[in-house]
Amino acid sequence: MSGRLPTHLAVGALVRRVNDAGGFAVVRARGEAQSGAILVVIEDDGRIRALERFRDLDDRETLVPAGPSDSDGAAMDDYWRKRRVSDPDLWVIELMIPQAERFVAETILVC
Template identity: 70%
Template sequence: MSARLPTHLAVGALLRRVNDSGGLAVVRAGGEPQGGAILILIAEGRGLRAIERMRGLDDADTLVPAGPASGEAAVLEEYWRNRRRRDPDLWVIELDVPHAERFVAETIL
């Protein structure tokens, strides 16, 4: 049995922490509340990059880069929309806060 929080609770905690710190965190697409995957879009200047929570063989969660590495917002936008069409359980969260990966790691891992 896993000790992982239901996805909707992890997402809610991440949104609160980022917004309370003065950053911006928004749900671009809501997914399955209990076990949906989480794709995080991180705003960096005029571009975006993506990371995703993945479960390893040792049953521990980790953050891995996701999507194209171009950094262009339009390319990443198309990527996550295609992913969402194939996986309607996917949560897509956008963060605009300094040290975004730290917030993600401390909150959902």
């Protein structure tokens, strides 16, 4: 048995925490419930960027930038939709809240 939290629980916790804090969080695409990858699209001061949970060779998790940087909404939508074609297990979460990266790190990264 793995000590990792299933993806669907981590995503659910992130969405609840952001919404409870007065922000906006929505699941744009559902992936594989147990071990799907997570891509978080963040809108911050008119900028749209994405972060992805990444597991390195030492089995540590971190957040890495993904997709086009400082893109508009259409470019980011195109990016994640193309990613889902090659990886249907990918979860896509959209957040609109100050300090979104902090919410993501505190919720979905395993210490």
